[in-house]
Amino acid sequence: MDLQTPLTKVAGIGYSYSKKLEYLNLFTVEDLINHYPFRYDDFSKVASVIDAQIGEKVTLQGEIWSIKNIYTRYGKTLTQAIFNDSTTPITLTWFNSSWIIKQIKTGDRLQVSGKLTKYKSKLSIMAPTWELITSEEPKLTSEVSGKNLVPIYPETYGVSSKWLRTKIAAILPQVKVIDPLPNEIKNNMLALPDALQKIHFPQNWEEAEKAKERLSFDELFFIQLATLKIRQAWQKKQVIDPLKIDQKKLDQFVKKLPFKLTKAQEKVLTEIISDLQKNTPMNRLLQGEVGSGKTVIAAIVSYIVYLNGFKTLFMAPTEILAFQHFETLKKLFVPLKISVGIYTGSKKNQTGDIVVGTHALLSKKLETENIGLIIVDEQQRFGVEQRTLLRSRAKIPHFLTMTATPIPRTVALTLYGDLDISIIDEMPIGRQQVKTFRVPEKKRKSK
Known part of the structure; x- marks a missing residue:
């Protein structure tokens, strides 16, 4: 049986069950054998x-x-x-x-x-x-007979864990699974066929943990390979002319800000300016807590791009946030006679040296000539395809993404290996500290 065999052609599944399995995003034999238990009942x-x-x-x-x-x-x-x-x-x-x-x-x-x-x-x-x-x-059904751990799967209406494990037990022996990892990478981990068998039907908790270790490694390993591939492709993009930095005008703009930049903001700005002076496009992630001053950094970078004769697209995940950014940037740029436009589902004023918007910026109706910088706020709210499409609109694709979500270094290197990362780890003076609390159940209001 081939891994890409549609489930509609598998004996005992057919059209009716295959439609139900689509709710679990299961379409092929490969999808089904990679549908892992989320827990085990210990009998x-x-x-x-x-x-x-x-x-x-x-x-x-x-x-x-x-x-x-x-x-x-x-x-x-x-x-x-x-x-x-x-x-x-x-x-x-x-x-x-x-x-x-x-x-x-x-x-x-x-x-x-x-x-x-x-x-x-x-x-x-x-x-x-x-x-x-x-x-x-x-x-127990034959696939778990004599075993103490019974797998429990994510289910949907009409498809129980018992049904899933019966089908998986019947399919696994018929499928030839090739382990893609060489021994020097695999080391002492289970072979992929063994890991699949033991994640579904472990004899004991130790086997379940070893299977989970191998499959988790594969997931992170292939994510890293994908991000490295993206990074290499980005570095091979057309050679561009470095942006010129008019230090005098830049200093004047920064001095006119209603507040002084923090040391962390200055450090991040230096990193970004260094990117803009290279002959390869910038591709950087800016992380900082709410209120740490990411928008101001974005405004300064937009100003540098403007001085070089290019425009900026600034994409936010919601209309409310888009209009907030629009008002903030207008206050900073209108005195300098730099126009700021807004382009959302409800309002489409696309004229401006800087255009702030939502998903509407992906519209083909939007004029994107002479775009030199794309800024995406809360980048995790947008899909890869959306970010790729937006990035393709730029003539010189400098790309700055921002997030307020704290990202541990190991996670950042795994998931965002294609990006250079800057962190604003200091709040402006006088800014109220954001505190996070866990409310115990007894103090929560019932719905």
Whole structure:
């Protein structure tokens, strides 16, 4: 079976299930075997009801005394079973799962897992995970038979974890998975075929962790390769003329600002100016907390670009933020007779040496002649395709992205390896410090 085989052509799936799987973004065999469990039910720790605590997740073994469907006046179906583990009976309840009574019969022995609750003085488990038991062993479906960890997957309507693991167990042996990593990189990690087998059907927690380690490494490794590829492509872009820095006019502009730049802002500005004086386009990420002065840096860079005869596009994620930037930049530039335009879904005044806008800046109707700088605020709010399209609009594609989201260095090197990174790590004097608090549940307002 080929990895790119559409799921519609896989036995036991067909058109109906394939449409449901599309809600999970599963279209091919490769997608399905890379649909990993988000947790495992541990059937190795079997408890008894009498020893369990209310609110505790338990695994029980016992007998079904009765099972029936109950139809509510609102058209809902409740499937209720009385289950006894030989210490005390409890109620098992499933919602809109009327088909369960065809699989579970009175007298069947089950192994169930779920949170033990108490409703109207009766013990119960809502929507438990269950497996049939033959003799004294759980009759798990063949792919997990004899295993204590049962994978639980992200699901959608009509597609349960049991269904997913049954299909994955049937498909995995039929697929030839080639490990792309050479031994010198793979080192002591699992081979990819073993990692896939053990992420879905681990014998124990150690196997699950080793599989997760290998698959996590692959994800980060290929992200880094992609970012390095983007960086190389960026460096191969056309050689451009460095921008000229009129230091006298730049100093005058900075002195007229209503506040003095912090040391961190000065450092960041120096890094950006250095980029603009090279014969390759700038591609830099500017990170700083809300109120740290990123917009002012963007304004200064826009001014440098203006002095060189080019225009700036400034893209914000929302109209509210776009109009805030528009008003801020107008106050700074109108006295210098530098025009600032606004281009959003509701207002399209595209004339200006600097044009502030939202996604509307991607419109083909927008005139983008002579664009020398593109600034994207809160860059993580835009997709890669959107940023690439916007970047392609510029004649000389200097690119500055900004974010207020703190980015750990290791994450930054992994996800933004194609960007040079500048950090404003100092707040202006007198600026109120931003504090973050975690509110405990008991102090939260209920909806």
